[in-house]
Amino acid sequence: MTIMRAQHEGILTPRGAAYEMRPNARNHARTLLVRTARTMHALPQRQGQQAMNEQDYEAAKWALLHAHLVQATPEQRHLYVARSNYGDNQRALAWLADQPDLDRATALMLFWSVGAGSHAQYESLDDVPDYDRDTHQFIGLVQQRFLGGFYADHGIGFDPTRWDGAGPNEHSADELQRMPAQMLQAVDGEHHIDPFDEAYDEDYDDGLPMALVEQLYELADVHIAWEEANPQA
Structure with a gap:
């Protein structure tokens, strides 16, 4: 069953009540998404300047992942825990465990x-x-x-x-x-x-929606370009 179908049928519910993000969490998610959008908008210029160092890369990567997890449905969080890369997910798992x-x-x-x-x-x-x-x-x-x-x-x-x-x-x-x-x-x-389930394979990779995965790949490309231009850094 795909995520869209699951949400449409309302099967992710706390004992019959529709799942709804708390107002403060929704506002926080909007803030994170705005910040992330600004970061992504700036990427082409930063790539030209070769300015995305390791610290910038890790911060931008976490901003994207955090924004997703804040607004993710219970099913999406379940998928992430099951399918994410356990060599690089400690920060996200620690955050989820605190929620x-x-x-x-x-x-x-x-x-x-x-x-x-x-x-x-x-x-x-x-x-x-x-x-x-x-x-x-x-x-x-x-x-x-x-x-x-x-x-x-x-x-x-x-x-x-x-x-x-x-x-x-x-x-x-x-x-x-x-x-x-x-x-x-x-x-x-x-x-x-x-x-x-193979039904998730088309829309998810490592437990993340494909659209987010593409954004993370873009970040990685920018960071790799910076590393190649700054081999002594």
Whole structure:
């Protein structure tokens, strides 16, 4: 099912009420989109000046991604968590994890996708290798918020044992013995999303709408041109 069809049929609803972005979030999204539009409008000139250094590039890239996530539907956020590039999505995942309007099913998917199963072996933070401690603390934060009812219910269903991503099935009972039972169980919901359904492939890449992907490619081209013109930078 495509995003447009899902929105039209009203299937992403919090227990029957239409999903609606909070007014302050809508205003924030508009501000971000205006700023991003100005950035994109300036790109041809900046490309000619070869002025998009690493700092400019990262800031412009995040502005585009952040603006999308702020106004994204619960389904679009679910797709992003499932299909985004986990080598370059830490900032976006951290931002999503801080949002109380993130669907609890998406939060559970996020929990498993960042490696909760592997981290269940550690009894305390002292047991975690230094290079993995930030991830371990992030997993603990998502778990704490999930169990505490921090996340919203927009009617999305998710079973970590019945999807193509990381989940409990990849680990033994002994490995998962310290994990709370709720993190192993399905989130009930009327709307079950298969994020790897081929129906999404035409309109999405790495969990992002194609129009946004094209903008990100344009940014990358401008930055690459700057790097080539400034090899010593």
